[in-house]
Amino acid sequence: MCGIFGIIGNYNRQKVELSLEKMIHRGPDGTKITEFIGGCFAQNRLAVIAPSHEFDPPFIQSNTIFVFNGELYNYKTIASSFNFDGIKSDSLCAFKAFSNNAKVFLNSAIGMFAFALYDINLNKLTLVRDRFGKKPIYYANDGSKFIFASSIDAIVPHVKTKFRNSALKSYLSYRAAITQETFYENIYKLPAGHTLTYDGKNVSIEKYFDFFAHKKNDQNLENSIISSVNLRLTTDTKIGAFLSGGLDSSTICALASNELLRQEQKLHTFCIGYNGFEQHDERYFAALTAKKINSEHTEIVFGKNDFFEQLDKTIKAFDEPISDPTSIPLYAMCSTISSLGFKSVLSGEGGDEAFSGYEKYSLFLEMLKAKKLPFASYLKGFFARHSENNREWEWYKRVFSDDIAYRTIGECFTDEQKNVLLNSKVAERDSIVLIEKFYDEFKKSGRQDYSEWMSYIDIKIWLGEVLLQKADKIGMANSLEIRCPFMDYNILANSIRLGDTRISENTK
Structure with missing residues (x-):
């Protein structure tokens, strides 16, 4: 895990150092700047695998420079398949394998990563982001220089930029800027599962991971999940796990505990509870699960005063607005876990999406049945002629108009509501576009x-x-990486193939 940075073109060394200072929380274990003819690469490192400084990127080999952010969990398997001897570093393995055969490497890589490779002889820069976008990478190109970094803050000192108004509509609909465009003009993000190449003049972006073209894994689902959890226990430093007592985190923690106990180690689990808000407190079920799986369990208590204490820190952690109120207690958890010496933690993120855990899924499947009503054509006209400023009305309007009814679990303001809020004419299909x-x-x-x-x-x-x-x-603001076993592409791409059989009576 790291904060990476690079410039191809003219640059100011002091500004590069300022950029690294802005990302120091992403990598407090070492900073390295590598300058070369035509630019520089730099990195702040959070040493998790092979923590020795001899493995600090950027790496240079045969006029090729490489910098890496993230974790390559199956680096030992990849090193073996490429016949690399003595590889102890996942980032060095990624460098060698990608340089040897980029397509084979990207098809086999399991991890979360964003990296850059520059061929000095060809004057060619390549950026790569993992399949689901777990690790960010931003870039800017002003004609005289191309800049990339793990955070927007690190790019801002090098370019002219201002607030991008169009990003606000995306944020109000989906709680974030969801296109390649960020809240900053002239600063962009590389989409998940894509590569970018820059030859000194032109920028080209290509998709390397097709979600639906992924071949089904021969492993059954249970073995895929076990394998994913075990891979994400790969570390040379302390690792813990979030445990809420819910199905997703309990599954991850139980499997991780089984593997660690087999190695005569204990899993450390963490849960947050809320003083004065017992209806949202998960400590009881988390404690029951921790006892069952024999983990070392820590409860973190969060109250009103803690909320306001963490609020400014949480806002500062974001480069641009993201709307999720759980960010604030998450910051408190990560801060505590990091202070105890942990550098990695497991999370159950992705389980609801993979296995249809959201109640809203079954709700929308029931709503869609209304299209088969004998008077559906009348209802289509009725909803088109009338308007109510609430989401339920909007949902049924979409159903009868054959529009995209479901637009993510996190959809916030409808287009009509955005009109009222912004006091401006927002196109009716703005969120669909x-x-x-x-x-x-x-x-x-x-x-x-x-x-x-x-x-x-x-x-x-x-x-x-x-x-x-x-x-x-939030994790990296506290020098803590968050690993998500359910976000393994073998699990996500295959679980979706199960269709609505994933939606159980309990979900409904």
């Missing part, structure tokens, strides 16, 4: 099961642009 490309991809895949669409768009938007970015920014 932002997600149409995903719907087109879904239709082109030949899939028709609506539950698959709901999971797919939530993985792309709710997980990719909100939850995973929240986890990365």
